[in-house]
Amino acid sequence: MTAKIEYKYDDMIHRCFRCGYCKFPTDWSTITNCPTYARYRLESFSAGGRLWLIRAWVMGEMEWTDRLAKIVYSCTNCKNCEEKCPISFSDNLVNMVVAARNAMVDQGSIPSPVKDFLNNVHLHGNPYGLSAKKRDQWIEDSNIAPYTNQEYLFYVGCEGSYDTRAQTAARALANLLLKAGVSFGVLGNQEISDGNEVEMLGEEGLLEELAEKNIRQFKELGVKKIITFSPHSYNVFQNSYPKYGGDFEVFHYTQILPELMQAGKLEAPADLNMKVTYHDPCFLGRWNKQYDMPRKLLKSLNGVELTEMERNKKSALCCGGGGGNFYTDFLGGSEDSPARIRVREAHDTGANVLAVACPNCLTMLEDAVKVEGLEEKLAVRDIAEILNGTVTT
Amino acid sequence: MNTVYNALADIVGEDYASAQIEELVTYSKDLGTSKPKLPDYVVVPANTEELQQIIRFANREKVPIVPLGGGMSLAGIAQPLRGGILIDMKRMDRIIEVNEKSRYTVVEAGTSHGKLSAYLKKHHPDLMHSMPDAPPAATVGGNIAIHGQGDLAHPHGFNSDMINGLEVILPTGEICKFGSCSVGSGWFTQHPLPDMSFFLGWGGATGIITKVSLRLFPCKKIREMDMFLVEDPELIPDVLYDLTHVGMAEDLAAFSGAIPPFSNKLHHISIFVSGDSEDEIEFKRRLMYDERLAKYIENGTGGIVATAQDIERPKTSKSADWKKGGGFEYVGSIMPVTAYAECYRRGVEISERHDIPYTVVGRVIGSSHAMMFAWSYAFNRADPATVQHAKEALHETDDLVLGLGGTIWKPAVYGQQIVMEHMEPNTLQLMNNLKNMLDPNGIMNPGNWEVA
Numbered sequence: 055m056t057a058k059i060e061y062k063y064d065d066m067i068h069r070c071f072r073c074g075y076c077k078f079p080t081d082w083s084t085i086t087n088c089p090t091y092a093r094y095r096l097e098s099f100s101a102g103g104r105l106w107l108i109r110a111w112v113m114g115e116m117e118w119t120d121r122l123a124k125i126v127y128s129c130t131n132c133k134n135c136e137e138k139c140p141i142s143f144s145d146n147l148v149n150m151v152v153a154a155r156n157a158m159v160d161q162g163s164i165p166s167p168v169k170d171f172l173n174n175v176h177l178h179g180n181p182y183g184l185s186a187k188k189r190d191q192w193i194e195d196s197n198i199a200p201y202t203n204q205e206y207l208f209y210v211g212c213e214g215s216y217d218t219r220a221q222t223a224a225r226a227l228a229n230l231l232l233k234a235g236v237s238f239g240v241l242g243n244q245e246i247s248d249g250n251e252v253e254m255l256g257e258e259g260l261l262e263e264l265a266e267k268n269i270r271q272f273k274e275l276g277v278k279k280i281i282t283f284s285p286h287s288y289n290v291f292q293n294s295y296p297k298y299g300g301d302f303e304v305f306h307y308t309q310i311l312p313e314l315m316q317a318g319k320l321e322a323p324a325d326l327n328m329k330v331t332y333h334d335p336c337f338l339g340r341w342n343k344q345y346d347m348p349r350k351l352l353k354s355l356n357g358v359e360l361t362e363m364e365r366n367k368k369s370a371l372c373c374g375g376g377g378g379n380f381y382t383d384f385l386g387g388s389e390d391s392p393a394r395i396r397v398r399e400a401h402d403t404g405a406n407v408l409a410v411a412c413p414n415c416l417t418m419l420e421d422a423v424k425v426e427g428l429e430e431k432l433a434v435r436d437i438a439e440i441l442n443g444t445v446t447t
Numbered sequence: 448m449n450t451v452y453n454a455l456a457d458i459v460g461e462d463y464a465s466a467q468i469e470e471l472v473t474y475s476k477d478l479g480t481s482k483p484k485l486p487d488y489v490v491v492p493a494n495t496e497e498l499q500q501i502i503r504f505a506n507r508e509k510v511p512i513v514p515l516g517g518g519m520s521l522a523g524i525a526q527p528l529r530g531g532i533l534i535d536m537k538r539m540d541r542i543i544e545v546n547e548k549s550r551y552t553v554v555e556a557g558t559s560h561g562k563l564s565a566y567l568k569k570h571h572p573d574l575m576h577s578m579p580d581a582p583p584a585a586t587v588g589g590n591i592a593i594h595g596q597g598d599l600a601h602p603h604g605f606n607s608d609m610i611n612g613l614e615v616i617l618p619t620g621e622i623c624k625f626g627s628c629s630v631g632s633g634w635f636t637q638h639p640l641p642d643m644s645f646f647l648g649w650g651g652a653t654g655i656i657t658k659v660s661l662r663l664f665p666c667k668k669i670r671e672m673d674m675f676l677v678e679d680p681e682l683i684p685d686v687l688y689d690l691t692h693v694g695m696a697e698d699l700a701a702f703s704g705a706i707p708p709f710s711n712k713l714h715h716i717s718i719f720v721s722g723d724s725e726d727e728i729e730f731k732r733r734l735m736y737d738e739r740l741a742k743y744i745e746n747g748t749g750g751i752v753a754t755a756q757d758i759e760r761p762k763t764s765k766s767a768d769w770k771k772g773g774g775f776e777y778v779g780s781i782m783p784v785t786a787y788a789e790c791y792r793r794g795v796e797i798s799e800r801h802d803i804p805y806t807v808v809g810r811v812i813g814s815s816h817a818m819m820f821a822w823s824y825a826f827n828r829a830d831p832a833t834v835q836h837a838k839e840a841l842h843e844t845d846d847l848v849l850g851l852g853g854t855i856w857k858p859a860v861y862g863q864q865i866v867m868e869h870m871e872p873n874t875l876q877l878m879n880n881l882k883n884m885l886d887p888n889g890i891m892n893p894g895n896w897e898v899a
Contacts, residue, residue: 066771068772068773068827068828068829069767069768069771069772069773069828070773071478071767071768071773071774071775072478072518073478073519073582073584073762073767074517074518074519074582074583074584075582075583075584075762077584078561078583078584081565081568081569082559082561082562082564082565082583083562083565083566083569084562084565085537085540085559085561085562085584094462094463095463095491095535095537095538096463096465096470096473096489096491096535097470097473097474097518097535098465098469098470098473103473106472106473106476107469107472107473110472115472116468116469116472119467119468119469121467121468121469122469125469140762140765141765141767141768142768143771388462
């Protein structure tokens with residue numbers, strides 16, 4: 055026995071029965087809808103197994119180990135478990151994992167990739183450890199203006215700013231907003247991490263620091279409305295920033311574009327001739343119940359045939375990139391990595407385009423397409439790219 | 448490095464074998480009241496070939512092996528009582544064949560009932576299988592290894608009565624098939640070959656089931672549930688006799704519980720009724736109610752309290768959350784239907800003695816040939832005193848089952864011991880001989896069904 059660990063959900067975590075509903079999609083078609091369970095197929099990597107291990111650790115029945123930390127940090131916070139758990143505490147399943155991470159952070163016992171992620175965000179404002187001065191390179195020679203009291207702040211986020219693939223999609227979105235005459239500006243080198251993954255990784259102190267910095271900056275600039283490129287940014291601005299005093303009107307871009315099209319401010323490209331399947335990002339879908347707008351957008355495009363993967367909306371399989379896993383990569387390295395399973399599922403629909411609305415999903419799934427050797431058959435495209443017509447299949 | 452671990456990792460790959468404490472702790476714990484029992488290794492094979500290699504290795508090295516399906520028995524049957532290798536079967540979950548016209552499916556034993564149910568609903572909506580009341584993660588192989596029952600128990604009996612063929616790996620590593628598949632035919636019948644049912648109900652103590660041919664049944668377009676209520680538990684066998692006489696129900700189960708209070712000490716009979724048309728349903732209801740149950744309504748001893756309800760699968764894990772405690776375990780028994788009232792009364796006494804609200808259910812098997820009668824005891828996983836109460840209640844109930852002339856369903860070790868104490872000596876000797884013949888090194892789920 056080791057010492058009892060202070061844990062926020064002491065009065066709740068024992069209630070997990072480990073019945074296993076959390077592994078399934080809504081229709082029970084597979085037992086592998088929890089991305090970490092799909093990857094490892096060990097009970098320890100299922101939602102229930104993870105909670106039982108966390109309880110054993112916080113009760114002092116077992117010691118912290120690298121593997122325990124890997125099990126706790128491999129959870130992508132995708133909320134599939136919360137959709138399926140029949141017990142009344144289901145809304146707190148992900149919170150219980152995050153609280154275990156809080157406790158690990160408090161002890162200074164976290165896996166090195168997580169430590170690197172948090173250090174990089176703390177030092178550079180992004181998880182990649184790249185210079186803050188390079189944050190605006192995605193803008194290149196465009197006409198994207200700095201934010202100076204326009205109607206919207208376009209918050210690009212770390213992936214859109216630094217990841218070369220996500221930059222392309224961010225530029226496409228900015229171009230759409232420009233074409234539509236939306237009054238918006240960006241923060242450029244002044245932008246810092248939104249803190250969503252920092253929160254998911256259990257670093258409350260750093261989240262608070264980021265939130266306060268961002269809120270102060272937004273308020274000083276007079277920001278009232280924010281358009282986010284990433285659902286992760288949307289989630290933290292919408293759901294976590296209010297408790298730090300950040301009450302902004304927040305939109306994910308898929309909530310803005312349909313209005314622009316309806317108002318005739320944005321013209322859809324000519325006949326696209328695509329069969330598209332859409333992958334729901336967890337932080338747009340299960341976290342914020344936004345399932346219809348992206349589909350509505352895609353359906354409105356000429357020459358787009360929208361087809362669904364078997365697991366969609368509430369039952370979508372996570373790409374495996376949530377909760378910092380796009381960086382820490384605890385789920386990679388296997389044909390059972392969730393992203394690889396997901397692109398095979400997309401390919402099985404007969405689609406030639408896998409549409410996404412999240413830069414994490416974009417990079418995770420595009421990498422998976424390459425590993426699966428599907429580059430000639432399946433293109434991964436952000437919805438903004440499809441609408442902008444900047445990238446062909 | 449550990450040679451056993453290395454051998455396992457060589458067979459299944461490093462990701463699917465573990466000797467690390469996190470997996471050992473996870474797999475040491477049953478969902479019920481049993482104390483943890485640590486395995487030494489955990490392995491998750493992908494197919495029969497990998498599993499065969501694991502078993503051959505274990506037999507050669509005389510290392511215990513314990514197969515685990517969904518882990519839903521709650522009785523500690525798949526706990527590694529003597530350590531060794533815990534084999535998680537859930538990666539072997541392919542649906543190999545559905546023969547629609549002959550109404551059977553062949554699946555790998557680790558296939559979850561949830562997956563099979565979803566597959567049939569999508570691809571063969573006219574067919575259904577017997578899904579147990581356990582959560583959807585329960586596996587086909589695990590369920591028949593404990594003589595499970597579920598949907599369609601009234602017309603068709605135990606799930607292990609619905610088998611057309613098996614593939615099993617013996618403890619010594621040989622792969623055997625049983626039924627028509629063993630002579631190169633399809634998997635359409637278990638009979639008429641000589642009976643070699645050495646694996647059903649053994650809880651993995653005689654071999655590991657790897658493939659199962661399950662009978663499928665017509666799935667009617669409309670499936671609904673009615674509820675009939677009586678106050679006197681002595682009437683339940685009569686009502687069930689009346690209902691099973693006409694044979695119009697898809698399933699029948701009587702239950703009673705202390706919670707919610709308004710139905711405390713009342714006895715409900717769930718009557719599942721199905722049909723391809725409203726006419727068919729109406730015809731069935733007429734036979735059940737007008738022809739057989741009207742007398743109870745007329746004399747004021749029974750009444751219909753609900754009709755045409757949607758059938759919702761029971762979420763048994765909700766039972767565990769009584770007072771937010773997270774735990775429950777039950778004693779299941781196979782009983783004559785005539786024992787319902789006594790089972791109920793004695794169950795209430797045991798529950799009251801241990802300060803647990805009583806919950807009892809009797810599912811009809813066959814035409815009232817028997818019932819699976821279960822007494823559930825909830826406990827708070829965070830309160831050892833309540834766990835101990837539940838454990839004592841379970842043991843008392845095990846004793847009760849034998850005392851009332853029944854048999855314990857999927858007994859834990861304590862229950863197995865008292866069943867064997869009551870068993871006719873020659874039968875017990877044969878059981879022992881069979882076990883020793885099949886498993887000469889005693890590696891298969893040791894501690895279970897061991898003759899003293």
